[in-house]
Amino acid sequence: MKRxxxxxxxxxxxxxxxxxxxxxxxxxxxxxxxxxxNLPPGANAxxxxxxxxxxMAQHLEKCFGINAVAKNDCxxxxxxxxxxxxxxxxxxxxxxxxxGDCGKIAGGTLKAG
Amino acid sequence: xxxxxELQHDIARGLIARDAVAAAHVVSDEIAAAARLAVYRxxxxxGLITALRLSYPAVHRLVGAAFFESAAQVFLEAQPPxxxxxxxxxxxxxxxxxxxxxxxxxxxxxxxxxxxxAVSRALHAPDADALDPARLGALDxxxxxxxxxxxxxxxxxxxxxxxxxxxxxxVLAQDEAAMAAIDLGDGPVFLLVxxxxxxxxxxxxxxxxxxxxxxxxxxxxxxxxIEAAGDVDAVAVLATHLINGVFTAFAxxxxxxxxxxxxxx
Numbered sequence: 001m002k003r004x005x006x007x008x009x010x011x012x013x014x015x016x017x018x019x020x021x022x023x024x025x026x027x028x029x030x031x032x033x034x035x036x037x038n039l040p041p042g043a044n045a046x047x048x049x050x051x052x053x054x055x056m057a058q059h060l061e062k063c064f065g066i067n068a069v070a071k072n073d074c075x076x077x078x079x080x081x082x083x084x085x086x087x088x089x090x091x092x093x094x095x096x097x098x099x100g101d102c103g104k105i106a107g108g109t110l111k112a113g
Numbered sequence: 114x115x116x117x118x119e120l121q122h123d124i125a126r127g128l129i130a131r132d133a134v135a136a137a138h139v140v141s142d143e144i145a146a147a148a149r150l151a152v153y154r155x156x157x158x159x160g161l162i163t164a165l166r167l168s169y170p171a172v173h174r175l176v177g178a179a180f181f182e183s184a185a186q187v188f189l190e191a192q193p194p195x196x197x198x199x200x201x202x203x204x205x206x207x208x209x210x211x212x213x214x215x216x217x218x219x220x221x222x223x224x225x226x227x228x229x230x231a232v233s234r235a236l237h238a239p240d241a242d243a244l245d246p247a248r249l250g251a252l253d254x255x256x257x258x259x260x261x262x263x264x265x266x267x268x269x270x271x272x273x274x275x276x277x278x279x280x281x282x283x284v285l286a287q288d289e290a291a292m293a294a295i296d297l298g299d300g301p302v303f304l305l306v307x308x309x310x311x312x313x314x315x316x317x318x319x320x321x322x323x324x325x326x327x328x329x330x331x332x333x334x335x336x337x338x339i340e341a342a343g344d345v346d347a348v349a350v351l352a353t354h355l356i357n358g359v360f361t362a363f364a365x366x367x368x369x370x371x372x373x374x375x376x377x378x
Binding site for chain 2: 006007008009010011012013014015017018019021022097098099100101102104105106
């Protein structure tokens with residue numbers, strides 16, 4: 001029964017914290033109010049702040065090498081000449097050895113599987 | 114005369130499977146029918162390999178262009194696209210790599226592929242406004258226990274046995290020192306991928322936090338999700354996700370029923 005109460009109160013407290021974070025200017029005042037008195041053990045603004053700091057540190061993760069342009073735009077391969085270039089790729093001459101950066105990963109291996 | 118459907122089927126099969134059935138439908142005139150079809154086949158293959166390369170950039174870096182193209186060709190002949198949209202091609206590539214004997218020497222490759230796909234999906238997902246926490250304030254305790262959240266379309270969850278997030282970053286940044294410093298034993302990792310402010314964001318979560326997040330994103334009622342997650346600070350998880358816009362909407366089932374009472378968009 002305790003857990004059933006906790007699920008609802010957890011959301012209530014989380015809503016309060018989220019709203020407080022939306023309005024930083026009221027947070028300092030809010031933390032002194034009774035709102036924080038209702039926090040279950042282990043749940044406090046510091047934990048949320050830690051999570052936020054961690055998220056912010058990783059914020060604006062650059063997606064190196066990713067072309068977010070729709071692939072149907074397909075500048076490459078749209079022309080039949082580009083297609084012809086792949087004709088030399090014989091399925092029988094399969095490359096068995098990965099030749100990229102996997103060999104630079106510690107513990108990586110360059111042996112064919 | 115074949116029906117249009119038969120003709121389309123034969124051509125599609127002939128282009129992907131390289132058999133002669135399609136050539137029978139093509140007129141030879143100076144250029145042989147098979148040679149004409151080869152132009153289409155090569156264009157399609159090049160387009161599909163390019164689509165896979167754009168969706169799986171870290172895998173491409175890890176194995177190199179030659180191996181990637183060979184593996185992609187084996188994959189696309191076995192699993193050609195089902196959708197006309199090449200952005201959807203193809204989440205099954207990670208599973209393929211997982212079982213691909215030639216890639217068995219790289220045990221983390223499928224995990225990196227899953228992260229590649231999650232990032233690609235995050236980048237291409239439609240925009241959606243985050244759920245305003247104030248909208249949840251009107252719910253009573255019983256409704257809060259039954260609440261189901263709807264995740265932002267860009268949210269993806271990846272679990273991998275190896276530190277694929279560190280590998281992904283090091284490889285795409287071409288940071289050889291970071292590559293050398295990777296400890297393959299630093300796993301498993303539990304990752305949350307999300308687009309925020311136009312960029313993908315990859316966060317490592319604690320296992321229990323990840324499981325709770327996965328349950329909530331799957332639409333499981335809050336009470337059930339928390340009970341299944343075990344020892345986890347549900348308040349911190351919920352508050353962090355609300356602040357970060359992980360959810361866009363919610364629904365509350367009627368008590369004992371299955372119909373959502375309210376959907377907030």
